[in-house]
Structures are given as C-alpha cells and as structure tokens.
Amino acid sequence: MTVDRLLPTQEAADLIELTREIADRELASRADEHERAETYPEGLFTLLGDAGLLGLPYPEELGGGGQPYEVYLQVIEELAARWAAVAVACSVHTLACFPVAEYGTARQRERWLPDMLAGRLVGGYSLSEPQAGSDAGALRCKAEKVEGGYRISGNKAWITHGGIADFYALFARTAEGGRGISCFLAPGAADGLTFGRPEEKMGLHAVPTTTAHWEGAFLEDDRLLGAEGQGLQIAFSALDSGRLGIAACATGLAQAALDEAVAYAKERETFGKKIIDHQGLGFLLADMAAGVDAARATYVDAARRRDAGLPYSRQASVAKLVATDAAMKVTTDAVQVFGGYGYTREFRVERYMREAKIMQIFEGTNQIQRLVISRHLAR
Known part of the structure; x- marks a missing residue:
C-alpha cells in the first residue's frame, strides 16, 4: 500500500x-x-x-x-x-x-x-561500550594525547556497519569526569583497530553489528571534532536526531507488517467469508492502522519542530517511544492475523516481529526515553 x-x-x-x-x-x-x-x-x-x-x-x-x-x-x-x-x-x-x-x-x-x-564514505556510530550502553558518561575507551594526535585504547560495542564502515564517529575519554569525553572522526581502517565477529542477532541480519577493539591506534589532531571534553554534548545532540531516524524506521516496519496483514486478511476465508470481514479481526487491523498513523504523526511533529528551530528533545523521545512500541505491537498482531502461518519463515511477518524488538532498545532504550520525557516534565 x-x-x-x-x-x-x-x-x-x-x-x-x-x-x-x-x-x-x-x-x-x-x-x-x-x-x-x-x-x-x-x-x-x-x-x-x-x-x-x-x-x-x-x-x-x-x-x-x-x-x-x-x-x-x-x-x-x-x-x-x-x-x-x-x-x-x-x-x-x-x-x-x-x-x-x-x-x-x-x-x-x-x-x-x-x-x-554523497555516500562515497559510509559511516558508523561508536558510542556504546560493553559496560556503558545507556550510561554514556561511564565510557572507558581512552584517547591519550601524544605528539601530533591521540592514541586510542579500549573496546566499543554494538556498532552498526562495524568492520564495514569507512569512518566512525568515535567517543573516547580524554580526561576523567563527566566533561572528559571527546568526539573523533576515526577512519575505518586505522592501524590498531580490529573488530569482533558479527553479533548473532534476532534480526537485521544483512548489516553487521560488531564490537571494536582499539589497541593504541593513532588519530591525528585534526580528527578531533569540537573541543576536548565536548563529546557528551555532541553525542546527546546527535541522538535527538538519531531517535527520530529510528522512529521513522519503526514506522516503516510497522506499515509493512500492516500491509502484509491486510492483504492476507482479504484473501483468507473462514466460515464462508474473508477473515477481514470478521469483526474481531477487522478491529485488530483497525488498531494496527491507528498505531501506525499515530507513530507517523509523532515523528513528523518532532521533525517539524526541529526544522523550525524549536526545542524538540522531548518530542524526539516521545516519537521514538511511541513509534517503536507501536512497531512491536503491530508486528506481533500481524503474526496473529496470519495464525500458524505467521509463525513460519514462509511469510515476512515473522521477520518483521523479530526486527521490531531492537527498535525498542537502540538509540536509548524505551525506559531511557521515559526517563528523558519525565525529566523534561519535571522542569
């Protein structure tokens, strides 16, 4: 559709x-x-x-x-x-x-x-670490200042396009304390940079997600973006925009699941009529459609605020929360519409349901989104 x-x-x-x-x-x-x-x-x-x-x-x-x-x-x-x-x-x-x-x-x-x-260089985002996912301030990967640049040592995790990207937005600690994190533009083929084997994920199988291991890799001074200690400010401002990207991804995934479910419900017959004409299933599809439309509306509203130069951090978290929760529910309901067939790999809705789960986790879990929203309300 x-x-x-x-x-x-x-x-x-x-x-x-x-x-x-x-x-x-x-x-x-x-x-x-x-x-x-x-x-x-x-x-x-x-x-x-x-x-x-x-x-x-x-x-x-x-x-x-x-x-x-x-x-x-x-x-x-x-x-x-x-x-x-x-x-x-x-x-x-x-x-x-x-x-x-x-x-x-x-x-x-x-x-x-x-x-x-132009896409001639494809990028990855390297913020998370094995012990520092949602808590970005707990990063341990270090950038030690040396003559002409920095030596990077430590481990990063959950990198989309890991090992394949041409560059990474890398966040590493240049000093102790909350203001000790800095941002670097790291080349994907730096000496001293290696990657773990791709994670065995529930979904999103075609694009690898890996760990990265920095073993004293050298980055020149001009690879530092912004000032030393500005890393968290850069990361959090970037994530407001990134959360909207994930909200849009979740909405598209939910729309695909809805489309598959509606098409199937128009063809499948039980008790002498198409299953979409049974009120119980028709109402389920209606709720799915409402969830998709609501998800789209929240991310478009937040994006319009961003385009107008208005504060949009709370709205970005709302969009990410609403859209990804909707995607999880809509894809699960799509499997239900297909019945036993939905539980098989013959139909895409099984894959959509697996893919939806990660949407509630990356770019800040939905529990973190609730924390962000509640803190905005408290102000």
Missing part, C-alpha cells in the same frame, strides 16, 4: 516517489534473500548514495540534499517498509555525519563531508 503523504513541496513529493521506485526495485527484491543468508548487500549503499539518499538533511552547500528533516524521515520510512536493516544503516550513517557537519571546523567539513554526504 502506498501511504498518502502531506509533503511541503512538489520537490519533496518527487523525492518520495523516487525513493519508492528505488526501494521497490533494489530493496524489496533483495531483502528476503540477504536476511535469510545473513549476507551483506554489496554495492547497495553506493547506489543509495548515487541517488542522493544518504545526505538528505544536510545543507546543499555542505554537499547534502538540503531537505527538511520532515522529508528525510519519510524517505527513511519508505526504505524501512522494504528493508529495515538497510534503513537503520542509513539512519546510523546520517547520525555519524552529524558531528562533522555541526561541530567540525570549516576545514574538516570541506575535507570529509562531500564524500560522506
């Missing part, structure tokens, strides 16, 4: 149409094969970059697409409706570009951003 969208310009409408064409041709046709085989879609991110889909929310003068966040997120939703793993990786790439675009010097932006925003 094609979602009718209220878009701000004809250019945005044309972009969504282009995204749908590419997603149907290049993503929907390959997703099942790669997810089952757990193989990486070589060349796909280059194709998306060539189409201009990997730098959309950044200014044209920096090499981006100059699109409002409201439009960019709806592009991410369209990608996720065909292939969640690819959409998540695109969202993470956009997140990894943020520190350079927002905190980099003019020289740093000129040197790196054109290739990053």
Whole structure:
C-alpha cells in the first residue's frame, strides 16, 4: 500500500516517489534473500548514495540534499517498509555525519563531508561500550594525547556497519569526569583497530553489528571534532536526531507488517467469508492502522519542530517511544492475523516481529526515553 503523504513541496513529493521506485526495485527484491543468508548487500549503499539518499538533511552547500528533516524521515520510512536493516544503516550513517557537519571546523567539513554526504564514505556510530550502553558518561575507551594526535585504547560495542564502515564517529575519554569525553572522526581502517565477529542477532541480519577493539591506534589532531571534553554534548545532540531516524524506521516496519496483514486478511476465508470481514479481526487491523498513523504523526511533529528551530528533545523521545512500541505491537498482531502461518519463515511477518524488538532498545532504550520525557516534565 502506498501511504498518502502531506509533503511541503512538489520537490519533496518527487523525492518520495523516487525513493519508492528505488526501494521497490533494489530493496524489496533483495531483502528476503540477504536476511535469510545473513549476507551483506554489496554495492547497495553506493547506489543509495548515487541517488542522493544518504545526505538528505544536510545543507546543499555542505554537499547534502538540503531537505527538511520532515522529508528525510519519510524517505527513511519508505526504505524501512522494504528493508529495515538497510534503513537503520542509513539512519546510523546520517547520525555519524552529524558531528562533522555541526561541530567540525570549516576545514574538516570541506575535507570529509562531500564524500560522506554523497555516500562515497559510509559511516558508523561508536558510542556504546560493553559496560556503558545507556550510561554514556561511564565510557572507558581512552584517547591519550601524544605528539601530533591521540592514541586510542579500549573496546566499543554494538556498532552498526562495524568492520564495514569507512569512518566512525568515535567517543573516547580524554580526561576523567563527566566533561572528559571527546568526539573523533576515526577512519575505518586505522592501524590498531580490529573488530569482533558479527553479533548473532534476532534480526537485521544483512548489516553487521560488531564490537571494536582499539589497541593504541593513532588519530591525528585534526580528527578531533569540537573541543576536548565536548563529546557528551555532541553525542546527546546527535541522538535527538538519531531517535527520530529510528522512529521513522519503526514506522516503516510497522506499515509493512500492516500491509502484509491486510492483504492476507482479504484473501483468507473462514466460515464462508474473508477473515477481514470478521469483526474481531477487522478491529485488530483497525488498531494496527491507528498505531501506525499515530507513530507517523509523532515523528513528523518532532521533525517539524526541529526544522523550525524549536526545542524538540522531548518530542524526539516521545516519537521514538511511541513509534517503536507501536512497531512491536503491530508486528506481533500481524503474526496473529496470519495464525500458524505467521509463525513460519514462509511469510515476512515473522521477520518483521523479530526486527521490531531492537527498535525498542537502540538509540536509548524505551525506559531511557521515559526517563528523558519525565525529566523534561519535571522542569
């Protein structure tokens, strides 16, 4: 089903149409094969970059697409409706570009951003550690100042595109205390950087998630983004935007599950009529549709606030919470619509349900989102 969208310009409408064409041709046709085989879609991110889909929310003068966040997120939703793993990786790439675009010097932006925003360099985000997931202030990975740069030592975890990305937004400790964390643009092939084998995940099998091990790797001075000790500020401001990306991914995944469930309910017959005409199932589908529409509305509202230059941190957490909880419920209900068939790998809804779970966990668990929201209310 094609979602009718209220878009701000004809250019945005044309972009969504282009995204749908590419997603149907290049993503929907390959997703099942790669997810089952757990193989990486070589060349796909280059194709998306060539189409201009990997730098959309950044200014044209920096090499981006100059699109409002409201439009960019709806592009991410369209990608996720065909292939969640690819959409998540695109969202993470956009997140990894943020520190350079927002905190980099003019020289740093000129040197790196054109290739990053064009998708010639694909990025990963390296914040979490084995003992520091939601508690970013507990990072132990160290960046020791040496002549001409920094030596990086320590372990990072849960890196989307780990071992494959061309660069990483890396957060490491340059001093003790809460202000001791700094942000670096790290090359993906640095000497002294190795990666663990891909995690054996419930879903999102086609894009690897790995640990990273830094063993005294050297990063030049100009790899520092912002000032020393500014890392947490950079990380948290980036995560507000990243949470909206995950909200859009979750909405696209939920939309795909709803579409599959409706199509099946229109074909399957019991007791002499299509199952969609049974009130019990029809009401279930109605609730699923309401959940998808509500999820979309929350992320679009937060994105419009961001585009208008208004505070949106609370709304980003609301969107991430609402959309990912909705995706979990909608995909679970989709399996229920299919009955026993939904529990088999013959139908995609089984995969959608597995993929939805991680949406409630990364970019800050939904418990963390509730904490963020409640703290905003307390102010």
